[in-house]
Amino acid sequence: KNEVEQSPQNLTAQEGEFITINCSYSVGISALHWLQQHPGGGIVSLFMLSSGKKKHGRLIATINIQEKHSSLHITASHPRDSAVYICAAPRDFGNEKLTFGTGTRLTIIP
Amino acid sequence: DAGITQSPRHKVTETGTPVTLRCHQTENHRYMYWYRQDPGHGLRLIHYSYGVKDTDKGEVSDGYSVSRSKTEDFLLTLESATSSQTSVYFCAISDRGRNGEQYFGPGTRLTVT
Numbered sequence: 001k002n003e004v005e006q007s008p009q010n011l012t013a014q015e016g017e018f019i020t021i022n023c024s025y026s027v028g029i030s031a032l033h034w035l036q037q038h039p040g041g042g043i044v045s046l047f048m049l050s051s052g053k054k055k056h057g058r059l060i061a062t063i064n065i066q067e068k069h070s071s072l073h074i075t076a077s078h079p080r081d082s083a084v085y086i087c088a089a090p091r092d093f094g095n096e097k098l099t100f101g102t103g104t105r106l107t108i109i110p
Numbered sequence: 111d112a113g114i115t116q117s118p119r120h121k122v123t124e125t126g127t128p129v130t131l132r133c134h135q136t137e138n139h140r141y142m143y144w145y146r147q148d149p150g151h152g153l154r155l156i157h158y159s160y161g162v163k164d165t166d167k168g169e170v171s172d173g174y175s176v177s178r179s180k181t182e183d184f185l186l187t188l189e190s191a192t193s194s195q196t197s198v199y200f201c202a203i204s205d206r207g208r209n210g211e212q213y214f215g216p217g218t219r220l221t222v223t
Contacts, residue, residue: 001169004152030208043200043214086152096141096160096208097168100152 002027002089006101014109019074021104023087030093032070034061037084037103046072046085079108113137114215116201122221129188131218133201135181141204142184143212144168144176146197153200159184160207191222 003026013019023032031050037043047054047061049070054061058077063070074081084103091097113136123129133142143158145168155168157176165176173195175187188195201215 033211035214041198041217043202043217045211045213048211088153090208096158096204097155098153098212100154102150102152 002029002091002099004087004089004099004101006085006087006104008104009102010105010107012107012109013077015078017077017108019077019081019106019108021072021085021087021106023070023072023089023101025068025070025087025089025099027089027092028065028068029089031090032063033088033098034070034072035086035088037086039083043086074106077108079110082106082108114201114203114213116199116215116218118218119216120219122223123191124223125192126190129191129220129222131186131199131201131220133184133186133215135184135203137203137205137213138181139203139205139213140181141207141210142178143202143204144174144184144186145200145202146170146195147200147217148197156186156199188220191220193222196220196222 007022034046058075060073084105086103088098088100115134117132144156145153154170159165159178177185199218202212204210204212
């Protein structure tokens, strides 16, 4: 089973700062997922990536398949970015079942 | 947003009673999943479905059963609810399984007293 670990568990930053959240996994995978859970509880898929880098607005996700590591970056952070960010990886290569990290709670202070 | 609804959104029930949670989608996606979310744990898969009448167990399936008689509905049943099943339950859907993103419903908060 894939072990998925995120760091840090909690992160507080000032508005405008560049944010980095890390995710490492133990078993080779086909793709990794990044999700956002709003303070109200709703979960939104941000990215699914299998190589390189993806960008949506101020969010950038990168993955290094060889090192089994992914990062989520937020540029020009804003209080509305405050949420829990979750990474997830397949249990093993080609598996539909995902293993989720416990999340990184991000708080952006105005 | 993907068209996924869950019902009920909140429920309080007593130990030993059966409970059924419903997930309904309007996206015609093949794959549907039930997860539970508890403090200190990541989302954990209970059961998933890869088509009508096709289901498989997840990592925390004990005490739960599922049914999928049509594409749009995936039911999760707690045969005899226990306090350890107090949790927030999320349904998710995907059109491409391992090759696709998952889209989540709003969640159901279940309390077993």
